[in-house]
Structure formats: C-alpha cells, structure tokens
Amino acid sequence: MTAQTLTIGKALNLGLRKAMEDDAKVVLMGEDIGKLGGVFRITDGLQKDFGEARVVDTPLAEAGILGTAVGLAMRGYRPVCEIQFDGFVFPAYNQIVTQVAKMHARSRGTLPMPIVIRIPFGGGIGAVEHHSESPEAYFAHTAGLKVVAVSNPVDAYWGIQQAIAAPDPIVFLEPKRRYWEKAEVDVDATPDPLFASRVVRGGDDVTVLAYGPMVKTALQAAEAAAEEGRSVEVVDLRTVSPLDLDPVYESVRRTGRCVVVHEAPVTLGLGAEIAARVTETCFHSLEAPVLRVGGYDTPYPPSKLEEEYLPDLDRVLDAVDRAMEF
Amino acid sequence: MTALPETREMVDPVPGAGAPHLPQRTQLVQLLTPEGDRVEHPEYSLEISDEELRGLYRDLALVRRWDVEATALQRQGELGIWASLLGQEAAQIGAGRAMAETDMAFPTYREHGVAWARGVDPLHVISLFRGVDNGGWDPVARGFNLYTVVIGAQTLHATGYAMGVQRDGAEQAVLAFLGDGATSQGEVNEAMIWAASFSAPVVFFCQNNQYAISVPLERQSRVPLYQRAAGFGFPGVRVDGNDVLAVLAVTRQALQAAREGQGPTFIEAFTYRMGAHTTSDDPTRYRLASELEEWKLRDPIARLKAHLSRSSIADAAFFDSVEAEADELAARIRSGTLEMPDPTPTSMFDSVYAEQTPQLAQQRADFVAYRASFEEDGE
Ligand SMILES: Cc1ncc(C[n+]2csc(CCOP(=O)(O)OP(=O)(O)O)c2C)c(N)n1
Ligand SMILES: [Mg+2]
Numbered sequence: 148m149t150a151q152t153l154t155i156g157k158a159l160n161l162g163l164r165k166a167m168e169d170d171a172k173v174v175l176m177g178e179d180i181g182k183l184g185g186v187f188r189i190t191d192g193l194q195k196d197f198g199e200a201r202v203v204d205t206p207l208a209e210a211g212i213l214g215t216a217v218g219l220a221m222r223g224y225r226p227v228c229e230i231q232f233d234g235f236v237f238p239a240y241n242q243i244v245t246q247v248a249k250m251h252a253r254s255r256g257t258l259p260m261p262i263v264i265r266i267p268f269g270g271g272i273g274a275v276e277h278h279s280e281s282p283e284a285y286f287a288h289t290a291g292l293k294v295v296a297v298s299n300p301v302d303a304y305w306g307i308q309q310a311i312a313a314p315d316p317i318v319f320l321e322p323k324r325r326y327w328e329k330a331e332v333d334v335d336a337t338p339d340p341l342f343a344s345r346v347v348r349g350g351d352d353v354t355v356l357a358y359g360p361m362v363k364t365a366l367q368a369a370e371a372a373a374e375e376g377r378s379v380e381v382v383d384l385r386t387v388s389p390l391d392l393d394p395v396y397e398s399v400r401r402t403g404r405c406v407v408v409h410e411a412p413v414t415l416g417l418g419a420e421i422a423a424r425v426t427e428t429c430f431h432s433l434e435a436p437v438l439r440v441g442g443y444d445t446p447y448p449p450s451k452l453e454e455e456y457l458p459d460l461d462r463v464l465d466a467v468d469r470a471m472e473f
Numbered sequence: 474m475t476a477l478p479e480t481r482e483m484v485d486p487v488p489g490a491g492a493p494h495l496p497q498r499t500q501l502v503q504l505l506t507p508e509g510d511r512v513e514h515p516e517y518s519l520e521i522s523d524e525e526l527r528g529l530y531r532d533l534a535l536v537r538r539w540d541v542e543a544t545a546l547q548r549q550g551e552l553g554i555w556a557s558l559l560g561q562e563a564a565q566i567g568a569g570r571a572m573a574e575t576d577m578a579f580p581t582y583r584e585h586g587v588a589w590a591r592g593v594d595p596l597h598v599i600s601l602f603r604g605v606d607n608g609g610w611d612p613v614a615r616g617f618n619l620y621t622v623v624i625g626a627q628t629l630h631a632t633g634y635a636m637g638v639q640r641d642g643a644e645q646a647v648l649a650f651l652g653d654g655a656t657s658q659g660e661v662n663e664a665m666i667w668a669a670s671f672s673a674p675v676v677f678f679c680q681n682n683q684y685a686i687s688v689p690l691e692r693q694s695r696v697p698l699y700q701r702a703a704g705f706g707f708p709g710v711r712v713d714g715n716d717v718l719a720v721l722a723v724t725r726q727a728l729q730a731a732r733e734g735q736g737p738t739f740i741e742a743f744t745y746r747m748g749a750h751t752t753s754d755d756p757t758r759y760r761l762a763s764e765l766e767e768w769k770l771r772d773p774i775a776r777l778k779a780h781l782s783r784s785s786i787a788d789a790a791f792f793d794s795v796e797a798e799a800d801e802l803a804a805r806i807r808s809g810t811l812e813m814p815d816p817t818p819t820s821m822f823d824s825v826y827a828e829q830t831p832q833l834a835q836q837r838a839d840f841v842a843y844r845a846s847f848e849e850d851g852e
Contacts, residue, residue: 178688179685179688182759186754205692206693208657238658238660275604448821452818455818
C-alpha cells in the first residue's frame with residue numbers, strides 16, 4: 148500500500164494530475180488556475196507540467212468557460228472547469244442549466260457532455276460577499292446534471308478522477324473551508340463508487356446525514372452526543388444528485404430518527420427532498436419527523452455573523468435532542 | 474525608464490494561438506509627465522487653481538495612507554481581507570473629483586479613492602472588509618453605489634441608472650467603474666451595447682491595472698482596451714492613469730458630454746496595481762519584481778509632488794501638514810476599526826425583504842429562542 152498523508156486540496160491536485168496523465172483529452176480551464184495554481188492552489192504546478200494548452204488560464208468570463216466547454220466536449224475533450232468561488236458560478240448558470248445539462252437528452256444521446264464543474268463551496272472562511280455560498284440545490288434541481296460533494300482527502304483524490312472519467316456533466320463541490328484537512332490516502336486502493344453514500348460512524352439512536360463540509364460537523368456532534376450517552380449514526384451522502392438513499396433507509400429503519408444537515412438554506416434545500424423520501428419510504432419506522440438543520444433563509448451574512456448562520460455542533464445536537472424528544 | 478509605452482504597442486500574442494498581431498497605434502493622454510512636468514494636450518486642457526492642485530495632492534496622500542493602514546489592520550487580523558488601491562490613487566481621485574455633486578458612481582470593490590472623493594467615511598468601507606456589513610453608506614445620498622464584488626455586474630446597473638437619469642431629463646452623469654479583467658464578462662459587453670443603443674449618460678471608467686488577479690491583460694484583449702469602444706459605437710480614450718490631472722480632465726469632459734446627451738464614453742486609465750490583488754494574494758507567483766520597480770518610477774503621488782514643489786505651488790510646510798493629517802486619519806481609522814461593534818445577530822433577518830414574511834419572522838423568533846436557551850443553561 149502506498150499511503151500518504153494529504154490535505155483535501157493536495158488530494159485534489161494529485162487526482163487532477165492523475166486524470167491528466169491517464170487521458171490526454173482532459174483540459175483544465177479556469178481563472179488564475181495556471182501560473183497562480185488557482186486561488187486555493189488546487190491546480191498548483193499542473194500548468195508547468197502539462198503546458199498552457201491543457202491548463203488554461205481563461206479570460207474572466209464564466210459563461211465563456213462553460214460555453215466553450217460544451218464545444219470542446221463535442222470535439223471529444225473532457226473539460227474540467229474551475230469556478231473560482233461558489234458565488235461566481237451564476238454568470239455561467241445559463242450555460243450550465245440550458246445547455247450543458249440538456250445536451251445529452253436533446254441530442255438523443257449522441258452528444259455526451261463529460262464536463263466537470265469544480266466549485267469550492269460553503270462558508271466559514273471569513274470572506275466577503277459571494278464567497279461562501281452553497282448553491283447545490285440549484286444544480287440538483289436540474290435534470291441532466293449530477294452533483295457530488297466530497298468531505299475528505301480520500302474521496303477528493305478518487306472522486307475527482309471518477310468525475311472526470313464519467314460520461315455525464317458533474318458539478319463537483321469542494322468544501323473550501325476543509326481544504327486543509329488531512330488524512331491518509333492509499334493511491335493503490337480500490338475506491339468506492341462515486342455515486343454512493345457511506346456510513347462513516349455507526350450508531351443506534353439517530354441517523355444524521357451530511358455532505359461536504361458538514362460531515363466533519365456531524366461527526367463532531369456524534370462524538371459530543373456519545374459523551375451524553377447518545378448513539379448517533381452519521382452518513383456521508385457524498386452524492387447529492389443522484390441521491391443514494393438505500394443506506395440511509397436501512398439506517399433510519401434501525402434508529403427511527405433522522406436529521407439532515409447542510410449549510411445551504413433549509414427552505415427547498417436537499418434536506419427537504421431527503422425528508423420527503425425518507426418519510427415516504429420509512430414512514431412506519433419513524434419515531435420522529437425528519438428534522439433539518441441548515442442555513443437560515445437569509446442571504447449569507449457578513450462574516451462576523453457567519454458562525455451564527457452556519458450549522459455547528461450545537462445546532463446539530465439541538466436537532467438530535469428534538470428528534471429524541473418526540 | 475519612465476515613459477509609458479506610447480506610440481506603437483505590440484499586443485503580445487496569445488501563446489500557441491499563432492495568429493498575426495498587428496501593431497496598434499495608441500494615444501495616451503497625459504498632462505503631467507512621470508517626472509512631474511506639466512505638458513499640454515491638444516484635446517484635453519485643464520484649468521486648475523493652485524489650491525485645487527494642493528487639494529488633489531492631499532486626496533492622493535490621504536487615500537494612500539488609508540490603504541496602508543487598512544493593509545496593516547488586515548495583517549493584524551482586524552480585517553478579513555483588504556483590496557489595496559496602491560498605485561491607482563490618481564486614477565480614482567481624478568475620476569472621483571471629476572464628478573459633479575449630483576453624478577452617480579458604480580464602483581467595484583477597489584474604489585476607495587472614489588469613495589473618499591464622494592465623502593464616504595473610510596470606516597464605512599472598512600466595515601465591509603471587517604465583515605460587519607456590506608458597506609455602511611447610503612448609496613444614493615452619497616452618489617456612490619455599494620461595492621460590487623461580482624465582476625462586471627455593476628456596469629449594467631450604471632447603465633440602467635443612466636437610462637433613468639435620461640428619462641427624468643436630469644443633468645446628471647453616471648460613472649461605471651470596472652477593471653481590465655471585467656471587460657471580458659458578457660454582462661459588461663451587454664452594458665456597453667445598452668449604453669450605446671440608448672445613448673445613455675454613462676461613462677465606463679476602466680482601470681487597466683494590467684492584471685486580473687494573476688492573469689495579464691493579454692488574456693483579456695488583443696487590442697488596447699479603449700479601442701473596444703469603437704466597436705460599440707462610442708468614443709474610447711486612453712489616459713495615463715497615474716496622472717491625476719489627465720484623468721481629471723478626460724473624465725470631466727466625458728461626464729459633461731454624457732450630461733449634454735452625447736452618450737457614453739469608454740475611458741481606459743492605464744495604470745498598475747502596485748500591491749497584491751488582495752491581502753490573500755501572492756503576486757510573486759506570477760509577476761517579476763522588476764516590473765513593479767519600473768512602475769514605481771511612474772508613481773502617481775511622487776509625480777504630483779514633484780510638480781507642486783518645482784512650481785512652488787506647495788512648500789515643505791504644506792507637505793508636512795498633509796503628513797500630519799494622514800497620521801491623524803490613520804489613527805482614526807485604526808481606533809474606529811478596533812471599536813467597531815459587531816453586528817447584532819438578528820440583523821441578518823431584518824432587511825431581507827421590504828415586507829418581512831411570516832416564515833422568516835418565525836425563523837427569526839426561533840433563532841432568538843435558540844440563542845436564549847444557552848443563556849438559560851448558564852452557558
Ligand atoms: C463573476 C466573478 N468571477 C470571478 C471573480 C473573482 N475575482 C475577483 S477580482 C478578480 C479579477 C478582477 O480583475 P479586474 O477586473 O482587472 O479588476 P482588478 O481586481 O484588477 O481591479 C476575479 C477573477 C469575481 N469576483 N466575480
Ligand atoms: Mg485589473
């Protein structure tokens with residue numbers, strides 16, 4: 148086994164490198180991803196090693212990045228587009244929703260769109276406006292797109308390669324405040340499939356679901372709950388669209404209680420969809436309604452208030468308590 | 474080397490593109506050379522009193538000091554981030570001071586010099602970078618919109634505002650700020666099309682500081698930016714952005730033309746971002762120190778100072794008094810920052826809508842109750 152300790156950021160960097168070595172059609176595009184290596188240095192060193200034709204510093208135009216990615220994909224390339232921050236994906240939203248997402252269907256399968264849209268997402272870094280958004284529901288709501296959110300270096304390393312190799316357009320969400328979190332990555336291991344959720348901590352009383360940056364928060368909450376004698380099972384959803392809920396149903400049938408956690412606003416967020424499905428499927432096993440913990444229905448606040456806005460250990464525990472009290 | 478590349482400019486080829494690149498003839502409006510010599514320009518003259526000249530110097534020196542203090546505050550952890558205007562003071566003060574009281578500006582996130590000229594309290598800008606709010610001033614009252622972080626979006630707002638001015642038959646002009654990188658955004662191009670199509674009284678003021686973070690201008694444009702205007706159907710002019718007098722003259726004229734119904738102008742203020750993109754950035758990764766050294770010789774403040782001294786418009790006592798005022802300003806910014814109260818947590822719910830929704834009001838109440846539960850627990 149060739150294990151190394153990697154941060155999420157470095158794991159993504161190595162995963163991108165591997166994908167570029169494996170397939171000459173892989174082209175990276177984005178603002179400042181070349182010489183600078185991206186504002187989070189995820190593409191550090193790649194332009195130096197693969198050249199300017201494969202690691203493209205684009206003009207400052209997100210619609211351009213995604214629109215040209217469509218054309219490149221039609222020519223057999225596999226564009227990997229970096230959006231610098233979550234809040235800057237919206238100039239490209241039209242291309243993503245009306246073109247990227249629909250092309251395969253409207254061409255009756257003749258035009259696959261193997262495009263990866265990498266987006267550092269979520270808050271917690273003390274940034275100014277538009278740098279802390281969680282836009283996953285917009286994309287999950289769009290037929291034709293797949294959406295994944297990694298939470299750890301192992302999934303980052305494998306997930307980015309799997310996403311690039313996959314035939315469909317994938318919004319690949321990177322938990323920016325966790326970029327520096329470390330773990331052992333065995334680059335010779337057999338990875339779990341991309342579109343599969345995973346139980347990351349076993350428990351009997353409540354099932355807590357999370358993805359991306361909130362997985363760590365959920366695990367911390369489970370740890371704290373254990374000290375109070377509560378056994379919390381944590382599922383890392385990993386894939387937001389399609390959802391892989393069979394392991395969730397299995398878990399909820401045992402625990403009878405379910406809490407969904409995400410940074411995105413609660414209203415019409417992923418939690419709403421998951422709550423509906425869990426209720427439909429596990430109704431007779433439920434001891435409590437499925438509860439949601441998320442951002443408030445406000446714009447992401449100025450950074451002095453982000454700790455108030457973001458779900459934290461206490462808010463997850465509060466929901467766990469409420470679920471138990473039913 | 475102090476002269477700007479003036480007459481013939483080779484636009485660097487895009488690597489690997491292999492297309493021919495025609496040398497471009499460019500005109501750079503300059504009224505003050507980098508050495509501080511006053512020169513005339515056939516199309517742009519400037520009547521300016523000694524007092525006004527001293528006022529411009531004061532503006533430049535004070536905004537630079539503000540900027541230096543803010544950078545220091547960020548380093549000490551008091552601000553989340555700071556976007557420095559170092560090197561762009563003349564472009565911003567020239568543009569800001571060219572505006573009439575009733576004109577309206579639409580800034581990016583770097584226009585602290587324009588904010589200053591519009592009478593915005595520096596602490597109201599600092600509060601944004603401290604994460605307290607999104608800017609503490611009243612945009613319409615100040616004639617200075619809130620900062621816009623999403624690149625280029627404000628150019629359309631400026632155009633629409635100008636269309637409103639036009640409908641009202643008002644004698645006002647609108648100044649839309651943007652960067653060189655922003656010129657690539659679709660929305661910016663739409664703004665220029667709208668402005669031209671409706672002959673809106675808006676002036677696009679582009680500070681070409683040579684970079685969009687790490688990406689040099691060559692990636693955004695293969696012609697000098699001011700030449701883009703011709704394609705949209707309005708005049709474009711390149712001004713020495715480190716020459717506050719030229720910027721003032723050119724911007725005044727463009728704003729006046731807009732007020733008189735002659736429609737938009739595109740001004741390219743040719744300048745240089747002497748600092749990092751923001752305090753999060755590391756420019757050593759993408760540009761040579763020698764480039765900065767070259768631009769230091771064209772420093773916008775040094776050149777006005779040279780002119781004022783040499784022409785005996787200002788003496789040592791004047792410069793000392795500005796220095797003292799800058800010290801006071803820096804001290805006020807520092808103490809004001811340290812004393813700035815954090816926003817109240819419930820404030821995030823309070824101005825989402827003009828009419829609060831029952832659902833959000835309930836969420837706010839739940840939030841208050843949730844927070845109170847910790848106090849009851851004695852935590
Ligand atoms: C739509 C959008 N995309 C990306 C960004 C991230 N970003 C912030 S500043 C910047 C570069 C802007 O360059 P320029 O327009 O030249 O202005 P400057 O910062 O040089 O003043 C980028 C890419 C953003 N703020 N908005
Ligand atoms: Mg720039």
